Amino acid sequence: MGRDDVGDYLGGQNPIIPSASTLFHLVLYWRCWAEKEREKGRGKGKENRKRKRKRREEKGKKTEKEKEEKGKRREREGKGREGKRREEKGREGKGREGKRREREGKGREGKRREREGKGREGKRREEKGKRRERKEKRREEKRREEKRREEKRREEKRREEKRREEKRREEKRREEKRREERRENFPPSPAVSGVPRVKAAKPHELPPFRSACPQMTPLSAQICPFPSEEGESRGRRAIKRETEPDIAPQRSPASSRPCRSAKVDAERQKTLALKMPMELTQSRIQKIWLPNDNRPALPRRSCGPQLANSPTVIVMVGLPARGKTYISKKLTRYLNWIGVPTKVFNVGEYRREAVKHYSSYDFFRPDNEEAMKVRRQCALAALRDVKQYLTEEAGQIAVFDATNTTRERRGMILNFAKENGFKVFFIESVCNDPTVVATNVMEVKLSSPDYRDCNSTDAMEDFMKRINCYQASYQPLDPDDYDRELSLIKVIDVGRRFLVNRVQDHIQSRIVYYLMNIHVQPRTIYLCRHGESEFNLKGKIGGDSGLSNRGKKFALALNKFVEEQNLKDLKVWTSQLKRTIQTAEALQLPYEQWKALNEIDAGVCEEMTYEEIRDQYPEEFVLRDQDKYYYRYPSGESYQDLVQRLEPVIMELERQENVLVICHQAVMRCLLAYFLDKSADEMPYLKCPLHTVLKLTPVAYGCRVESISLNIEAVNTHRERPEEAKKGPNPLMRRNSVTPLASPEPTKKPRINSFEEHVAVSSALPGCVPQEVPTQLPGQPLLGKACLT
Incomplete structure (x- = not known):
């Protein structure tokens, strides 16, 4: 149905009122037809443009051809009968008129026609041909260069293969030479009495080498023929002390060459021993280095690796x-x-x-x-x-x-x-700075035992005179x-x-x-745990649960507490877990999230209660009670790992002024242990209750702690130290822990x-x-x- 057909269908003398469905199909058909027409038009347009371009090219070629023929025709006409006659006449006259006419024959018109014969098209074709020639020339040069490079690479490859072949032959000759020397130096011999035997050790066992020669050192040992038995391989060697008598050279049943003298062997062994470390000896059967028993005893150190390579x-x-x-x-x-x-x-x-x-x-x-x-x-x-x-x-x-x-x-x-x-x-x-010195004297020195019974004025004067006594002989670095x-x-x-x-x-x-x-600037650090979580109510550890109803009340109470403190430029730090973030959002202050402040990773015990851990992992439960600081959860962390993770937090806390840290129980214990100077044995059992803020104020030689409860009820998550648990570290129970315990008394008492x-x-x-x-x-x-x- 075409456009006219549709018009007739709708606007004829006897129009039929179509239904909505019919109109929809008519419109759809109209759109399809219009799209096809547009595509045909686009196709016809392309064909028309191609035809026009082709006609233009043909017309250009025809014009060039006509111009070329016209030029040739005019050239022929210029040299027609009249021209020839005038030329003959000019040659006959040989006068001025003939010369003038000859010049006029090559006048402006002739030059113009000559230029037209070599017009723009001719120049363009000439330049195009020259470009083509240059391009072909460059391609040819490139092919020649590639060919030369390929030949050079092949030549280098042949030389490299030749050098490798020579190297392999040289190594083969050396190996044969070494075998020959070995056969000459150590021929097989019958059993000799008085020489200890060394059995071949398995790959995973240490050979019984030290028991045979307990006092051996590299400089006092030499190599001697080893007795061979039936069914054993040749070439075994034993270590002989210099104090033992030399063994006479033996002859091999398969070879008539005698063994070298003991003097030659001793010189060779001495040269070999000088290349070996003085404190080590080498097993001749398995290439295993063994410590020398005659070394001086080292001072006793802790059982873990030393973080300081020397005291x-x-x-x-x-x-x-x-x-x-x-x-x-x-x-x-x-x-x-x-x-x-x-x-x-x-x-x-x-x-x-x-x-x-x-x-x-x-x-x-x-x-x-x-x-x-x-x-x-x-x-x-x-x-x-x-x-x-x-x-x-x-x-x-x-x-x-x-x-x-x-x-x-x-x-x-x-x-x-x-x-x-x-x-x-x-x-x-x-x-x-005299102000800093005076402040230090007033805050610290006047409370010293030296001035217990003195008033502050006399003590200040005496201490300043003491400083002058030191200053008289002071030699700075x-x-x-x-x-x-x-x-x-x-x-x-x-x-x-x-x-x-x-x-x-x-x-x-x-x-x-x-x-x-x-x-040393005055500041305040606030530590608190997140509000009570859903897992706290269920007694589960770890996880990423949200706050309970009482936990949300604590967040609001914490906001009111922070407003009452009226702290300037207070910074708020949280972990990346949901419960600390929800607690911080109630403060209406910007906060920073630290991954280092996340709770200790319980590994396979995540989201489990202590009763479930005791039932499913009884051995792990007992091991953790024996040494809570060094114990590491399977696929998890220990308190020792947590301390290493929190070191950047401590560094940043030392740089800051007023900070509120919203963290977790184990993290808060580690931070408190740092500020209160608690040992590794006390750290895992520090009490950090929920809904309580600890205010830390650094003082002269320590830190003052205030515990502030916000009066919101919460479950008790603290677990006391079991009575049967052994106090102190057990090295056998440390799961891949390396750091030794800190000194229990940081200040040495005289x-x-x-x-x-x-x-x-x-x-x-x-x-x-x-x-x-x-x-x-x-x-x-x-x-x-x-x-x-």
Whole structure:
């Protein structure tokens, strides 16, 4: 049906009113027909354009051909009868008129016609042909170059194959030569009495080599023929002591060549032994290196791998009231928390034990020789305890907290460390701000036992005079000249500037990084757990459940508490789990999500109750009770792993000011253990109840804690330490744990013994202890017999 047919159908003399369905089909048919027409039109348009383009090309070719023929015709006409006649006439006349006409024959018209004969089309064709020639020429050159490269590659490949073949032949010749030498040096021989046999060990067993030669060392051993028996392979060798008699050379049944002399074998073995490590011996049957039994015994260390590759002594340097004790205690707390056993040895404690009553600053005057002797002996006593801690008590780092303001004192410490094989790292605190010094004296020093019975004014004056006594002989560290070979960090003006020199190992770099992050500005840290969750109600651990109704009430109460505190620039940190995020959203404050703050991963025990764990994994349940810190859930984490994960959080907390951390029970225990200086044994059992906020305020040498309950009921998720569980770590129960326990007493307490015993022990270091020890100093009460060892 066409367009007219449709019109007739709808608008004829006798129109028929169609139904809606008919109209729909008519419209659909009309659209299909119109689309086909448009496609035909597009097809016809393409054909028309092609035909026009073809006609244009044919017309152009025809025009060019006509122009070429026209040019040729005019050229022929120009040289027609008249032209020939005029040419003959011009040649006959040979006058001016003939020459003029000859010139006119080649006038403007002739030049124009000549140019038309070589018009634009001719030039275009000529240039096109030239381009084609150049292109063909480049292709030909490229083919030749590829051919040359292919030939070069083939030649190099042939040479490489030739070199490999020569190398294989050379290796084959060497191997044959070695076999020949082996047959000459060690021919098979009958059994010889007195030579121990070594049976062939299985691949997974250690051969009984050490029992046959328990005292063997590489330089005292030589190779001798091994007795062979029927059915065993040739070429076995045994180790013979030099003290044993040489065995006569044997002849092989299959070869008539004798064995080399014992002298030649000894020289060859000596050359071989010089290439071997002195502390190792090699099994001749299985290439297994065995330790030498004659090595000197090493000092006892902790059972786990050492985070410090050798014991390190951290030496504090600086005038009084510069924050040395604050830095040493804070650093010791951090190192113990990450699992590096560390203790502080404060020489002031030793001095207070030696001199029971302090009277005035005269004790610290440089010209007080008797006092100088006592102070030196106290330093030696502290160094003696440092040595005992690092060599006998499994310590890794000792912090020697004293002024150490002179190069003589620091040289004595360096000599002590060199004799005992300890590393030394100096931390110097420099502060030139009198306001900071005065604040430190008022807050810390005036509460010292030295000024227990003094008023604040007299104590302040006496302490400032004590600082002047030290300042008279103070020699700062000089990393540019005198102390350029020492490992040190200078903390200038309470962390405004740092100067680091020659950091030696990993633990020193971590110490530097930690010191560059701490500050002494007043601040407050709030720790709390998320609101009560659905899994808390069911007694399940782990998971990612939402808050219960009481948990949502706690979130609203926490918002009101934060508003009452009126803290400026408070930062809120949460984990990436749903229950902490829901708690933080009620605060109407921006918050940061930390993956490191996620709850401890319980592995296969996730979303299970403790009763279900005891029923399904009874062995794991018992192991965790025995050592909760080091126990690692199957496919999960331990508290030790959690501490390592939280180290970046601690670094960032030390940099911040006011922070609210919304976290989980295990995470909160680890953070509390850091700020309260709790040991690894106490950490997993710290109480962190739900719906309670802990307010932490850093003070001089520690942290003050306030527990604030928001009066919202919640379930108790704390599980007490089982009575049958063994206290302390069990190395056999550590599931792939490596970090040793931190020192239970971070501050070393001096031991009180007789003064004579201390002098007798300290006299082992010649020139370090005075021969006469005073019992009373000028202006001081009687010392009596009490002092340190």
